[in-house]
Amino acid sequence: MxxxxxxxxxxxxxxxxxxxxxxxxxxxxxxxxxxxxxxxxxxxxGELFNSSATLNALKNTLILAVLSALIATILGTLAAVGIFNMRSKIGKSAFMTVTNIPMMNPDVVTGVSMMLLFVFIGRLIGAQQYLSFYTILIAHITFNLPYVILNVLPKLRQTDKNLVEAAQDLGCTPHSAFYKVVIPNISSGIVSGFIMAFTLSLDDFVISYFTNGTGFQTLPLLIYNQTTKKTVKPDIYALSSVIFFAILILLIIVNLIQARSEMKLKKNARSGFISKIAGKIGDWFDNKFETRAARLSVISGVLAVCIALSAFGINSLQNKQNDKYTDLFNNLSGVYSTDYAGTELNVFNWGEYISDGDEGTLDVIDAFEHLTGIDVNYDNFDSNESMYSKLKSGAVSYDVIIPSDYMIERMKNEDMLKKLDLSKISNFKYIDNKYKNLFYDENNEYTVAYNAGTVGLIYDTTLVDEEVDSWTIMWDEKYKDNILTFNNPRDCFAIAQFILGQSLNTVDKADWDAAADLLIEQNGILQGRVMDEVFNKMGGGNAAMAPYYAGDYYVMLESNPNLKFAYPKEGFNIFVDAFCVPNCVKNYEAALMFINFMCEPEVALANAEYICYTSPNTAVAENPDYSYYQDEILYPSDEATKKAQYFHDFDPEVRKYYESLWEKILIS
Amino acid sequence: MGSLVLLNIRQQFLLPQRGMHIMSKNENIVVELENIGISFDDEVILDDLCLSIKDGEFVTFLGPSGCGKTTTLRIIAGFTQPDTGEVIIDGNRMNGVPPYKRQVNTIFQRYALFPHLNVYENVAFGLRVNKVDKKEIDERVTAMLKSVNLSGFERRQIHSLSGGQQQRVAIARALVNNPKILLLDEPLGALDLKLRKDMQIELKNIQQQLGITFIFVTHDQEEALSMSDTVVVMNEGKIQQIGSPEDIYNEPKNAFVADFIGESNILDGIMREDKLVEMFGHRFECVDTGFEKNEPVDVVVRPEDIDVVSESEGQLSGVVSSITFKGVHYEIIVDINDFKWMIQSTDSPAVGDRIGISIPPQDIHIMKKSEYSGMFGDYSTFSDEMELLNEVEVDGEDET
Amino acid sequence: MKSSFLRRLINAPYLLWSAIFIIVPLVIVAYYAFTDESGNYTLSYILNIGEYKEVFIRSLVYAVIATLITLVMSYPVAYYMSRSKVSTQKIMMLLVMLPMWMNLLIRTYSWTTILEKTGLINSFLGFFGVEPLKLIGTPGAVILGMVYNYIPYMILPIYTVMTKIDNSLLEAAEDLGSNGWAKLKRVILPLSLPGVISGITMVFVPSVSTFYISQKLGGAQTLMIGDIIQKRFDALSYNTGAALSLIMMVVILISLAIMNRFTDDDDGGIIL
Incomplete structure (x- = not known):
């Protein structure tokens, strides 16, 4: 046994x-x-400490955890005392039931219900942006509360009831008896409640996911974004390793302190070298601060200072590299005013869709911040639809967004976009005419093209030894469990629609039904539906083929040289992503400035090199130093794009129809 | 109630083959411990302990907390394995044999009744584990519960029972398995005084009826003396004395035993010759022989054996420093040559009176000097030490 | 009089807080579940749940299997822990809890490194010339992810209950003739049942509602109900999402109620 x-x-x-x-x-x-x-x-x-996004998330996480734990501890302690003193049994049990709800409820439901509450209140008071730092804070406090209560209540039960009476007998008012007798007796419960709340808040992802506001990213959210988007790089592992060791050291220290206090009780315990040292330090500490309360306040003080210092350190780390953009700034002196220094700019972009300073590249956001003094809050989305829903729901507000063509069409039609003052975007002149006045913005009032792209089939020649020229290979049983496809409805339907020879923008329900049937047929041989997870899958040789965006093929090629790219003969999707300013904009001038900055030849080149998509910026495309200068895949000839189709927007009815079909495909 | 229980148990257990052992005590050795030694964390718990227990005997291990009595019991039960020495039960070497293979049952200090089972299932536990036929289980459990006066309590939960009732369940649970030896680890410690006395009588009666060996652990000397056939006095992992209650009380082997059993005045003396001992310069007649001439010895005089006489008639005399009424007698403290004698007498001299004392020769007990000599003395040290003992026992004794 | 009023007042902040942020949100979930986009009462979202029948069943089946595996794995460990030396117990506790402090997402994600087609296991197998196995994207991988992430929640409550089992009870069982197995079956198991029940609850609830694990470790056909809820809310279909959440809540409550019939909890009020 x-x-x-x-x-x-x-x-x-x-x-x-x-x-x-x-x-x-x-x-x-x-x-x-x-x-x-x-x-x-x-x-x-090294990358970790250079990444402003990571450091920012760390700071946010710490601030949120400390604040929510602190408030939850105060509220929860009061509540525990209240519950403990309640006379009515029914009241007590009702209270405990309510307290148990956030613990028993699945996190998803708690998150969703909080979000709905904020939506509801937001709609009631007509607020434009109902998710913010405060909503995530409220959510964290709410799910922390039960843990504080359940830590404090048992301590209250253990406390001798005569203690309070004794204190009053000795001249305390009920009030001072509470502070002098009850609080010290339950302090260990309060402290452990605080620590538990702090850790839960530190670690929470699900509830934060539904309740966080614009630009407030915590570490778990950052990790979620990074692991669901494009390449997952080892930096996220480095970050987690640092956290792991920090916690390990913390726990060892806590345990040593505990072991020491136990050793005090046991007279003749044998002790090791380390515990002896811990004992010495502890003794000094105990002698210096005699009362328990003093010790607790010193510990919490030290903790607070540590957190403040790390937040401070993060800030100074972010500011230290002022001189690295000198070359860039010399060219731009005078073009960008610093009138908007100190204001905030909220940017909503696709994941990994900007040069971010990684491995020696230009950190575009950071450079912009240094140039203008504007604070950029940079958030990611992983599909046009999720970006649209976020904006549509009114949960968040952004100043610059980068949707794709058909989504721009929809947003324009729904009056969600603001016209751009192109006179303030002098670099608009670099945009290739091919990417101006397109169907989604016929008079080019709302958009500045950022990237163009095409969809093709990427395949691994070690697993596929035939020439690929058709989408139908994705239905070949031979490649069962080795085929990946898109995890979004339109890209996924497009493949079936090309095979069936339909228009991508058909409004005929029968067409959609036929495409859906074809896709359901494919379910059995799929390895999975992915978006940016495809980088690791294809890059690591874990799947034979995947349809994806042409530019991303080059990124995958870096890690897997056996990959090839094909434009299937049935046709393929072509798209443009463009800068827009949504109607809920708060910092319009800064938004224009940002768009202009993104079109600067050097910046655009850095982005094009980093993203590997087709750049509409002539200053890039015509630059012979550009790595993909006249590249056939990124810059296909007009002949090659003859069968390419753009996505157009649908009216809600068609949209709903294909979305319900999509759901059916997913769950069947 | 006590006699009723007795009657029931008799009915239940007067089985033919058992009956033969009841009246005449079997002289067979049932438990034998040879040179048992055990220590935990470098602390010696038992030191070269040797002991034989006869079949059908009521043996009590008596000693202060930490003396090793519970450990000895656990070695017999099989919960603890000795570092050295042999455990022989019923002629078989049992070292390494797990508890569930020994025909020995235990009544635990706090009963260790299973909280998840009701009364009936607790009692049936051992039978069920041993796959006894269902019908037989029912018969035996029902009969057993009846005999401990718990009929009708079958479905009750353990935590709804009083201490005395739990005690009975524990007894029933152990006895229903017809053990050869019953081990009792301070089973009465948790009961109040009145109940305790009743249970003492009941347990003794059960033991006499069944004729099985009871090994009883207690720190209560009165309990030990009134129930046992044999008392084993232990201290610091060693057996101090083995004997009948009378022997232990009347002829303590050393100062520790004398002090621990009953109340006593322990004095320094010198054996001038056989049957003559000198204390405080006065020679007393006694009945002990076999000491060297002029050998320093410990002398024990029980408080109730001292006669209060007039100053002139006494062998020794002194001033009464306190007197306390104790019900059947007075407890008188007399200061004689700076030694506070305790005397229990029906006489009641006043404080400050000078009185004489006289001790009959047969009540002077001579002991060889031992490691305990000088540790226990007059009344003043005795009371301190008693408090200490009481205090320790409140926490219960957990010698694992 | 005055002090008792004050005492009541101490409850007020929490009472208010829990009403607004615990009760009201649940009411709103129900409201969205029973109304359509323009706020009119409708049962259609609730009645349409049938479409998601397979996902619900899949989620329940995965969660039940994961919970059972977790239980079987945790029980001997918890027992061994509870009967170890105090110092060993402390170290083991620390080791069990340490991964819980790591982010769930990253713990889940690092399994992909192990399970992928070119991951560690397959590289190792490939070393011996074994064809790569399909590990990731299978129901097994999803269940593994659940077991891995939630196993501390099973070990800890069982361990806590087991440390409270008085050693004398185990000795009594042995004394009455139980060998190891009988001791386990007749004493340890029934006495540790409350810990087992709370462990099951703490593993089952997050397992059935998880929405990251299946996305990372699962494939095209391992979608869980949590994933659907997340997708519905991301796509602004609040009503469907709310209806799904409501049904899931009810399913979980029913499961818990069934389980709680086996124990009587004496503390901390009823679970709804």
């Missing part, structure tokens, strides 16, 4: 720590892959 238990425990710990060990190991990978280890390197740790 004992041996069996021991074996089980050993296996259990191997199971628990295997992924963590793997994570730590791969954080030292010199290549970008989280699958194939190349050689040892600490560069991702």
């Amino acid at each position: 004992k041996l069996f238990g021991k074996i089980c425990s050993v296996l259990m710990f191997i199971f628990l720590y295997a992924p963590i060990a793997v994570m730590i190991f791969f954080s030292f990978n010199s290549s970008r892959s989280t699958y194939v280890f190349e050689s040892f390197s600490v560069k991702w740790y």
